[in-house]
Amino acid sequence: MLTVEKANLHYGAAQALRGISLKAEMGKITCVLGRNGVGKSSLLRAVTGQHPLSSGSVSFNGVALNGMAPYSRAKQGIGYVPQGREIFPLLTVKENLESGYAPLKRAERSIPDDIFSLFPVLQTMLGRRGGDLSGGQQQQLAIGRALVTRPKILVLDEPTEGIQPSIIKDIGRAIKYLRDSTGMAILLVEQYLDFCRELADHVYIMDRGEIVHEGPAETLDTPEARRHLTV
Ligand SMILES: Nc1ncnc2c1ncn2[C@@H]1O[C@H](COP(=O)(O)OP(=O)(O)OP(=O)(O)O)[C@@H](O)[C@H]1O
Ligand SMILES: [Mg+2]
Numbered sequence: 001m002l003t004v005e006k007a008n009l010h011y012g013a014a015q016a017l018r019g020i021s022l023k024a025e026m027g028k029i030t031c032v033l034g035r036n037g038v039g040k041s042s043l044l045r046a047v048t049g050q051h052p053l054s055s056g057s058v059s060f061n062g063v064a065l066n067g068m069a070p071y072s073r074a075k076q077g078i079g080y081v082p083q084g085r086e087i088f089p090l091l092t093v094k095e096n097l098e099s100g101y102a103p104l105k106r107a108e109r110s111i112p113d114d115i116f117s118l119f120p121v122l123q124t125m126l127g128r129r130g131g132d133l134s135g136g137q138q139q140q141l142a143i144g145r146a147l148v149t150r151p152k153i154l155v156l157d158e159p160t161e162g163i164q165p166s167i168i169k170d171i172g173r174a175i176k177y178l179r180d181s182t183g184m185a186i187l188l189v190e191q192y193l194d195f196c197r198e199l200a201d202h203v204y205i206m207d208r209g210e211i212v213h214e215g216p217a218e219t220l221d222t223p224e225a226r227r228h229l230t231v
Pocket of ligand 2: 040041042083157
C-alpha cells in the first residue's frame with residue numbers, strides 16, 4: 001500500500017500541499033478529486049519524486065520513498081501517467097512503449113500482451129510517430145508506457161482530460177481490469193466526477209492543498225462532498 005503522511009510541499013514561498021495524509025491500497029482504485037489548482041498534480045509529483053516534500057513522508061509497501069529519485073521509485077513499482085500525457089512526439093509508438101524499459105532488468109524487457117488487448121489501436125500504430133496520434137490515442141500510449149514498467153501501483157493524473165467519450169470508456173475498462181486481474185493499486189486524480197463514481201473504491205477530495213473529504217465512493221453523492229466540487 002502507498003502511504004502519504006502529513007505531506008507539505010512548496011514551490012518557493014507558495015505552499016501547494018498542506019498536511020496531506022492519504023492511503024492507496026493494493027487491489028483498490030483510490031480517486032482524488034478537486035477543482036483546478038487545488039494541488040492534485042503536486043500530490044502526484046510528491047509520490048513519483050518529481051518534486052520534493054518540505055516535510056512529511058511517502059512510503060510504498062513499507063519502503064520510505066522520501067529523497068528517492070523518480071527512476072528509483074519506478075524500480076520500486078510506481079508507474080506514472082502524467083497530466084497532459086507527455087509522450088515523446090518524435091518517437092514511434094513502439095519506441096515510446098520501449099522507453100518504459102528503463103527501470104527493468106534486461107531479461108524483463110518486453111511489451112506485455114495485455115497492453116495490446118486493452119488498447120488494440122497501439123498495436124496497429126506501432127510504427128507511427130507519437131505526435132501524430134490523436135489525444136485519446138496518446139493517452140492510451142501513456143498508460144501503455146507506464147504498464148511496460150510492470151508497476152505495482154499505477155498513478156494517473158486526469159486521464160480523461162480532453163478525451164472523447166468512447167476512449168474514456170476504454171480507459172475506465174482498462175483501469176478496472178488492471179485492479180481486478182493484477183491486484184495492483186490505482187491512484188487516480190480526476191475532475192470528472194462520473195468517471196470516479198464509476199471506478200473508485202475509495203475517494204478523497206482536495207481543496208487548497210488539503211484533504212477536505214474522505215470516504216467510500218458512495219459518499220461522493222453527499223451534500224458535503226458536492227460542496228467541495230462545485231465551482
Ligand atoms: N512549478 C510550479 N511553480 C509554482 N507554482 C506552481 C507550480 N506548479 C504548480 N504550482 C501552483 O501550485 C498550486 C497547485 O497546482 P497543481 O498543479 O498541483 O494543481 P492541480 O489540482 O493539479 O490543478 P489542475 O486541476 O488544473 O491540474 C497551484 O496554485 C499552482 O499554480
Ligand atoms: Mg493537475
